[in-house]
Amino acid sequence: MKNLINHSPLRSHIHKNLAKVALKEEEADLCLTGGKVVNPFSWSIERQDVAIKGDRIAGVGLGFKAKRFFDCKGLYICPGLIDAHIHIESTMLSPRQFARTVVPHGTTCVVADPHEIANCLGIAGIEFMISQSENIPLDIFYTAPSCVPATHLETSGAELGAKEIEKLLRLHKIIALGEVMNFPGVIYGDKEVGLKLEIARRMGIPIDGHAPGLSGDALCAYISAGIDSDHECTTLSEAEEKLSRGMYLFLREGTSEQNLEELAGAVTPHNVHKCCLVSDDRSPDDLLEKGHMDYSLKMAVRAGIDPIGAIAMATINPVCRFKLSERGAVVPGFLADLILLKDLKDFQVEATIFRGEVVAQKGKMVADIPESPLPKFVSSSIKVKQDSLDFSIKAISDRLRVIGIRPGQIVTDELVLPVTEESGMAVSDPKRDIIKLAVVERHHASGNVGLGFVKGLGIKNGALASTISHDSHNIVVAGTNDTDMLAAVKALMEIGGGIVVIKDGQVQASLSLSISGLMSDKKVEDVRAEFSGVKMAARTIGTALDNPFMILSFLALPVIPRLKLTDKGLVDVEKFSIVPLFFH
Numbered sequence: 001m002k003n004l005i006n007h008s009p010l011r012s013h014i015h016k017n018l019a020k021v022a023l024k025e026e027e028a029d030l031c032l033t034g035g036k037v038v039n040p041f042s043w044s045i046e047r048q049d050v051a052i053k054g055d056r057i058a059g060v061g062l063g064f065k066a067k068r069f070f071d072c073k074g075l076y077i078c079p080g081l082i083d084a085h086i087h088i089e090s091t092m093l094s095p096r097q098f099a100r101t102v103v104p105h106g107t108t109c110v111v112a113d114p115h116e117i118a119n120c121l122g123i124a125g126i127e128f129m130i131s132q133s134e135n136i137p138l139d140i141f142y143t144a145p146s147c148v149p150a151t152h153l154e155t156s157g158a159e160l161g162a163k164e165i166e167k168l169l170r171l172h173k174i175i176a177l178g179e180v181m182n183f184p185g186v187i188y189g190d191k192e193v194g195l196k197l198e199i200a201r202r203m204g205i206p207i208d209g210h211a212p213g214l215s216g217d218a219l220c221a222y223i224s225a226g227i228d229s230d231h232e233c234t235t236l237s238e239a240e241e242k243l244s245r246g247m248y249l250f251l252r253e254g255t256s257e258q259n260l261e262e263l264a265g266a267v268t269p270h271n272v273h274k275c276c277l278v279s280d281d282r283s284p285d286d287l288l289e290k291g292h293m294d295y296s297l298k299m300a301v302r303a304g305i306d307p308i309g310a311i312a313m314a315t316i317n318p319v320c321r322f323k324l325s326e327r328g329a330v331v332p333g334f335l336a337d338l339i340l341l342k343d344l345k346d347f348q349v350e351a352t353i354f355r356g357e358v359v360a361q362k363g364k365m366v367a368d369i370p371e372s373p374l375p376k377f378v379s380s381s382i383k384v385k386q387d388s389l390d391f392s393i394k395a396i397s398d399r400l401r402v403i404g405i406r407p408g409q410i411v412t413d414e415l416v417l418p419v420t421e422e423s424g425m426a427v428s429d430p431k432r433d434i435i436k437l438a439v440v441e442r443h444h445a446s447g448n449v450g451l452g453f454v455k456g457l458g459i460k461n462g463a464l465a466s467t468i469s470h471d472s473h474n475i476v477v478a479g480t481n482d483t484d485m486l487a488a489v490k491a492l493m494e495i496g497g498g499i500v501v502i503k504d505g506q507v508q509a510s511l512s513l514s515i516s517g518l519m520s521d522k523k524v525e526d527v528r529a530e531f532s533g534v535k536m537a538a539r540t541i542g543t544a545l546d547n548p549f550m551i552l553s554f555l556a557l558p559v560i561p562r563l564k565l566t567d568k569g570l571v572d573v574e575k576f577s578i579v580p581l582f583f584h
Contacts, residue, residue, distance in 0.1 A: 080108025405456025
């Protein structure tokens with residue numbers, strides 16, 4: 001396959017070739033005929049042909065000469081779709097397998113924040129993601145993760161300070177500073193946070209935000225640091241305020257968080273240019289059953305957003321926000337990254353064109369994506385001090401703090417409940433749906449093990465464990481007994497990370513995620529099958545939750561209220577400190 005990613009800059013000789021095709025003096029390599037061109041610049045739909053020379057659009061008009069013609073009668077010709085904010089690791093797919101999955105859905109470009117793998121492997125992990133993004137029919141640009149680790153209350157695999165951020169921002173394909181989750185540090189002038197922001201501002205790099213619920217004076221203080229986007233809005237009023245203060249509004253429609261319908265009312269003809277569609281996270285199930293940005297477009301139109309405006313939110317708007325160039329519209333001189341749509345309601349993608357070549361048709365890839373061998377360091381990242389794996393908890397009081405799960409949310413409650421005691425030890429009580437929880441440090445073999453209890457998982461007999469636990473991605477395990485919990489951790493070590501279900505000491509099902517315990521290099525269909533297997537197995541040990549592993553993955557995230565567990569202990573997020581498990 002020819003090199004589709006490293007396109008030639010628009011130089012004089014290339015312009016001369018494009019001009020000759022536009023003037024009908026020479027043949028185009030490919031001409032899309034009979035289609036309806038969607039133009040977000042003029043907010044119109046034009047019946048025009050599109051002439052392509054090499055990897056660029058040479059002209060939009062009629063009567064072009066061409067070596068090949070593609071009949072687009074009855075189809076809409078649109079720019080390729082762009083996801084302005086996603087964590088590829090959350091799909092559990094490698095970048096190459098991710099491309100195989102989303103390109104047939106019309107995605108030709110994504111802006112990915114690799115802070116999941118950065119928390120495990122640091123700069124080396126980010127460089128791995130970049131290397132895996134080369135020579136594929138999908139542009140993957142990255143942001144430099146701003147918060148690794150997210151807090152001092154957990155152990156991550158790496159730390160990215162201001163020095164590392166400056167190095168990252170000079171790397172090929174890194175185009176922005178990633179979501180700044182430490183908004184208190186921004187507002188109150190944390191020195192290290194300030195240095196990272198100053199580097200990005202000095203380099204003229206866009207800065208992505210992450211400020212759930214931030215409002216009023218605090219929001220102004222946050223924006224004044226140069227942060228000008230947010231994907232965490234959950235209410236209409238929050239979205240309207242952030243738009244009014246000059247931020248880009250990223251309307252999120254992901255697997256764990258679906259906010260598009262609620263926020264759609266904030267989008268108007270006057271501010272649509274400041275709005276982008278994003279997925280943030282998308283599971284293998286959703287990618288196969290719903291799609292990617294084509295699904296976001298469908299949901300946006302159903303929510304009342306004008307179809308051309310919605311297309312702009314997934315094409316030219318992200319281009320403007322991230323200072324990308326030569327893409328995002330069907331205009332002369334731009335890269336020929338295009339999609340052919342059956343309609344502007346369901347947004348069924350008939351074909352995807354990347355750099356002037358048809359790479360997907362009728363929902364299937366037709367272009368080859370060559371395999372890329374995985375370096376050993378990404379598949380040997382699970383390091384646990386096994387002799388420290390003791391999950392017993394001595395009962396030192398008759399009441400304890402318990403993490404309370406809220407159905408359908410990643411925020412939790414702090415519950416104070418009576419202890420269930422056996423032989424002086426605090427134990428799980430499945431009848432009351434109180435299950436022991438542990439977080440095992442897995443990056444440095446430090447021996448750290450945080451212990452607690454959770455209510456709401458519904459496990460009756462057995463254990464669940466995963467190496468996906470935001471943001472530091474230590475091992476998180478929940479179970480009704482210590483024996484099964486220990487077996488679950490050992491099973492994860494054997495498969496190189498992933499997800500396991502244990503009952504009576506035996507593995508009931510597993511999903512191997514050998515790339516840093518976060519991603520698989522298998523095809524999406526295989527990942528979905530294994531993922532479906534562990535979800536089915538989880539139901540056999542009692543949980544009625546559709547995806548208990550996603551809930552499990554957020555129980556160790558100490559930046560989302562209220563009570564969470566890390567390898568360092570139980571965290572009261574509102575106090576931003578470790579608190580005792582037992583309540584006196």
